[in-house]
Amino acid sequence: MKPGQFFSHLTAAELYGFPLPFALLNRGVLHVSALAPAYPPRARGIVGHRLLRAGAPLEKRGLRAMPPAETWAQLGTTLDHERLVMVGDFLVRRKYPLCTMPVLTAALAAADGVPGIRAVRAAIVDVRPRTDSPQESRLRLLIVSAGLPEPVIGHQIIDADGYFVAVPDLCYVRERIAIEYEGEIHRTDAATYADDIARRERLEGAGWLVIRVIKDHLNHRPDVLIARIAQALATRS
Numbered sequence: 541m542k543p544g545q546f547f548s549h550l551t552a553a554e555l556y557g558f559p560l561p562f563a564l565l566n567r568g569v570l571h572v573s574a575l576a577p578a579y580p581p582r583a584r585g586i587v588g589h590r591l592l593r594a595g596a597p598l599e600k601r602g603l604r605a606m607p608p609a610e611t612w613a614q615l616g617t618t619l620d621h622e623r624l625v626m627v628g629d630f631l632v633r634r635k636y637p638l639c640t641m642p643v644l645t646a647a648l649a650a651a652d653g654v655p656g657i658r659a660v661r662a663a664i665v666d667v668r669p670r671t672d673s674p675q676e677s678r679l680r681l682l683i684v685s686a687g688l689p690e691p692v693i694g695h696q697i698i699d700a701d702g703y704f705v706a707v708p709d710l711c712y713v714r715e716r717i718a719i720e721y722e723g724e725i726h727r728t729d730a731a732t733y734a735d736d737i738a739r740r741e742r743l744e745g746a747g748w749l750v751i752r753v754i755k756d757h758l759n760h761r762p763d764v765l766i767a768r769i770a771q772a773l774a775t776r777s
Contacts, residue, residue, distance in 0.1 A: 554566075617659070720740075
């Protein structure tokens, strides 16, 4: 690439590790942008974009790319609402965030005229910082879309004696309901599995109900999962 050109859109999103749908990965097409009056390259396998404004490109894996927040703002015509929120959560996650909520907000405010920007601006309303995984985000959106109260993220539980208990993925504080998403590592890694058992015992000992969620619940049994959570809320309200 010439000095004024940089990766953007889906290509930049892949470089940053955005949680994109599998069908959008490795499609053999590169998105390259240039800031006007410069022009993007024209070649087979290249989708060129000429931008009227853009933040200074960052270097990722030795390659120039659009900043993460501005890359997210370019995905409104590519991703649905749920996936846009999952990506937004990913950018402001608890560990190793790529940006902050003010940076996201500023990027969207400066993105007038970007195709699909209305969809991204609608998605930021549902973005929450300090999440731990895209599936946790997906679980939260499922709960809210079912009409249940939005659970709390990152609540630190302290027992009656003042000792730390846990920080559940999601929880209802007043009802003392902890909702934990368990990915494959919770099943395959012995240390993680042992920690899960100890964590669940601490929560139950402190009077909390623990609802464990796996991918199968989200993919194939969402109605059953929502019914479990609704019943728990009704019982412990």
